[in-house]
Amino acid sequence: xxxxxxxPAFANLHGEKAAVQYLTQCLPEAEFxxxxxxxxxxxxxxxxxxxxxxxxxxxxxxLCIEKLLPYKKKxxxxxxxxxxxxxxxxxxxxxxxxxxxxxxxxxALGIFDYTAKRDFNRRYNSLILGEMEGMxxxxxKSQFSHLYGDNKNEYLxxxxxxxxxxxxxxxxxxxxxxxxxxxxxxxxxxxxxxFTKYIFSLLGCENAELKFEESIRRxxxxxxxxxxxxxxxxx
Amino acid sequence: xxxxxxxxxxxxxxxxxxxxxKLLRMNASYFPGKLALKLCPDFxxxxxxxxxxxxxxxxxxxxxxxxxALSILEDNGYTVLSNRLGSNVNAGIATALxxxxxxxxxxxxxxxxxxxxxxxxxxxxxxxxxKPDFLLCTNxxxxxxxxxxxxxxxxxxxxxxxxxxxxxxxxADDIISGRLxxxxxxxxxxxxxxxxxxxxxxxxxxxxxxxxxxxxxLEFSNVRYHHIGTAKCPACGFAMPxxxxxxxxxxxxxxxxxxxxxxxxxxxxxxxSIFNIYNQLGVVALLREFGLTQDQIxxxxxxxxxxxxxxxxxxxxxVKIVTxxxxxxxxxxxxxxxxxxxxxxxxxxxxxxxxxAAGTRESSENITWIFDTDFQFLNTPDVKRxxxxxxxxxxxKLRLLIAGYPEENIICTEGxxxxxxxxxLDCDSVFILHDLNFSGYGAEIKETxxxxxxxxxxx
Numbered sequence: 001x002x003x004x005x006x007x008p009a010f011a012n013l014h015g016e017k018a019a020v021q022y023l024t025q026c027l028p029e030a031e032f033x034x035x036x037x038x039x040x041x042x043x044x045x046x047x048x049x050x051x052x053x054x055x056x057x058x059x060x061x062x063l064c065i066e067k068l069l070p071y072k073k074k075x076x077x078x079x080x081x082x083x084x085x086x087x088x089x090x091x092x093x094x095x096x097x098x099x100x101x102x103x104x105x106x107x108a109l110g111i112f113d114y115t116a117k118r119d120f121n122r123r124y125n126s127l128i129l130g131e132m133e134g135m136x137x138x139x140x141k142s143q144f145s146h147l148y149g150d151n152k153n154e155y156l157x158x159x160x161x162x163x164x165x166x167x168x169x170x171x172x173x174x175x176x177x178x179x180x181x182x183x184x185x186x187x188x189x190x191x192x193x194x195f196t197k198y199i200f201s202l203l204g205c206e207n208a209e210l211k212f213e214e215s216i217r218r219x220x221x222x223x224x225x226x227x228x229x230x231x232x233x234x235x
Numbered sequence: 236x237x238x239x240x241x242x243x244x245x246x247x248x249x250x251x252x253x254x255x256x257k258l259l260r261m262n263a264s265y266f267p268g269k270l271a272l273k274l275c276p277d278f279x280x281x282x283x284x285x286x287x288x289x290x291x292x293x294x295x296x297x298x299x300x301x302x303x304a305l306s307i308l309e310d311n312g313y314t315v316l317s318n319r320l321g322s323n324v325n326a327g328i329a330t331a332l333x334x335x336x337x338x339x340x341x342x343x344x345x346x347x348x349x350x351x352x353x354x355x356x357x358x359x360x361x362x363x364x365x366k367p368d369f370l371l372c373t374n375x376x377x378x379x380x381x382x383x384x385x386x387x388x389x390x391x392x393x394x395x396x397x398x399x400x401x402x403x404x405x406x407a408d409d410i411i412s413g414r415l416x417x418x419x420x421x422x423x424x425x426x427x428x429x430x431x432x433x434x435x436x437x438x439x440x441x442x443x444x445x446x447x448x449x450x451x452x453l454e455f456s457n458v459r460y461h462h463i464g465t466a467k468c469p470a471c472g473f474a475m476p477x478x479x480x481x482x483x484x485x486x487x488x489x490x491x492x493x494x495x496x497x498x499x500x501x502x503x504x505x506x507x508s509i510f511n512i513y514n515q516l517g518v519v520a521l522l523r524e525f526g527l528t529q530d531q532i533x534x535x536x537x538x539x540x541x542x543x544x545x546x547x548x549x550x551x552x553x554v555k556i557v558t559x560x561x562x563x564x565x566x567x568x569x570x571x572x573x574x575x576x577x578x579x580x581x582x583x584x585x586x587x588x589x590x591x592a593a594g595t596r597e598s599s600e601n602i603t604w605i606f607d608t609d610f611q612f613l614n615t616p617d618v619k620r621x622x623x624x625x626x627x628x629x630x631x632k633l634r635l636l637i638a639g640y641p642e643e644n645i646i647c648t649e650g651x652x653x654x655x656x657x658x659x660l661d662c663d664s665v666f667i668l669h670d671l672n673f674s675g676y677g678a679e680i681k682e683t684x685x686x687x688x689x690x691x692x693x694x
Contacts (some may be wrong), residue, residue: 233597
């Protein structure tokens with residue numbers, strides 16, 4: 001199995017490196033390929049089973065768009081074929097139509113018909129609790145932008161507490177086939193043992209062992225209890 | 236300067252509020268300034284200031300650097316207005332200026348200069364009226380993501396706020412902060428390669444791994460920690476300039492040799508942790524640029540100490556008890572402390588009380604920072620046991636497991652003050668690493684450990 005990590009040198013702002021380290025510990029047989037800005041993506045020339053990309057700075061989003069633009073068709077094909085993508089934090093915006101920053105509109109890859117609106121004067125911080133195919137998802141958001149567009153037919157998970165892709169939205173992220181994009185930050189896999197198992201099943205490794213499962217579940221249950229407590233603030 | 240009626244009214248109200256707070260034994264370091272700025276939006280512009288202003292900013296080390304600079308300046312007879320005991324945001328600076336003002340709003344004549352610690356995000360507001368003659372930026376790193384987002388955001392914040400006449404004192408080993416205010420005059424400081432340097436980054440995060448000019452991967456010839464080190468771009472040749480103050484640290488004899496244009500001078504090294512060596516060097520460079528002689532600085536450094544709430548060291552019956560600040564939400568600060576602990580000689584037991592209580596009881600802490608923190612530095616055979624106290628103990632345990640630390644040596648307890656009872660006191664040192672919010676707990680735990688050791692000896 002091949003798992004490609006896109007731009008790990010910089011797309012790692014919020015715990016993504018430890019998340020990848022955790023994946024390597026759970027999937028010791030898998031080959032992990034690190035693709036930097038100066039490299040040709042592995043997915044362009046060989047079969048990869050999963051592509052992971054994490055949060056980055058806003059100027060790095062533009063570098064990332066420029067780098068991936070020549071591979072837009074290939075990425076669309078891979079999504080259609082069912083390749084697993086996990087895009088966390090603001091990397092999700094790279095795959096959308098554009099990013100608006102004041103008067104400036106930055107064209108993105110245009111694979112999904114959504115527009116991100118950025119406001120450097122407003123840092124949005126939130127906890128999020130969601131539901132996805134019977135799993136409860138817990139996570140964190142910390143971002144300058146929100147995504148606008150109708151995702152009620154292609155969301156990653158339904159929001160129970162917090163906001164989805166934009167304030168007031170009850171649907172978080174984008175899900176198309178096995179493309180999963182979400183503003184939920186980097187350590188999503190470490191925080192959500194059931195979601196991680198679900199990813200493993202998409203990769204055809206249903207029996208892969210969750211490393212430190214007892215500990216990870218204990219931490220998850222404590223967090224879930226906090227997030228479900230109506231007296232706890234979500235910001 | 237002609238001051239408006241509105242200013243005088245705001246000043247009077249703020250001065251009165253400060254008196255009342257002091258009478259009530261409250262810490263009058265924020266509210267009077269907030270009130271004044273609310274009542275008179277250009278209060279900062281109108282209030283009197285000392286002739287010279289020094290500011291210290293940066294992600295890590297600004298309080299330590301400020302305290303050290305202040306003690307040296309005062310030791311040399313300067314009367315310094317500072318926000319040492321107060322807030323480093325706009326209202327805190329305004330409060331400090333109010334406290335140093337006469338009833339008419341002029342600066343009291345006794346003050347030779349002001350030395351302000353400035354929060355990075357408050358740069359725009361503060362530098363609009365308190366224009367520093369010298370600005371020391373210690374470093375820029377990933378910090379609290381909720382507030383500071385990432386280094387590029389904070390860099391842009393400071394970069395756009397620095398007044399054009401400010402002389403910058405910058406770390407040449409930091410490719411991020413070292414590029415601040417590129418059109419300003421500047422002096423750089425740097426530390427020569429050390430035995431403890433690495434050939435490549437050993438940390439989880441390196442926020443400057445690609446060239447800031449052409450985006451090719453940077454090549455580091457030596458890495459001290461995170462992105463601190465010496466790097467060059469193989470594609471476009473980008474590199475940091477040669478420093479004006481080049482130091483060699485002798486942590487054995489506790490000496491800091493600093494070479495500058497007119498020769499080399501040896502100072503006492505106040506603390507041997509790498510981040511405090513940088514803090515001290517930055518202060519030396521700052522005060523040399525300010526005009527102090529090497530001898531003046533050297534004499535004062537003989538008496539200087541790092542403030543006790545950040546680092547203390549005691550010894551009871553041959554066991555060293557160290558308390559050290561490990562700022563939660565700040566992965567780099569914690570990683571540096573873990574690295575320091577991991578490298579200390581001898582066997583250790585470590586108590587971790589990292590999570591800030593604030594916010595965790597009402598809400599739930601965003602813990603992404605712990606996954607950017609180098610817990611692997613605690614994974615050495617010398618670290619015999621780690622006892623984690625607090626509401627996020629299970630998360631930190633999980634992080635230690637991912638870092639490869641053996642599960643059987645980890646003990647979790649929700650009560651921070653319960654941690655000492657799990658110590659076995661069979662090691663050379665006990666390290667108590669605490670968040671800023673837990674400085675009181677850190678001191679309390681230290682006392683408990685000291686008593687436990689004394690009782691053990693008595694038995």
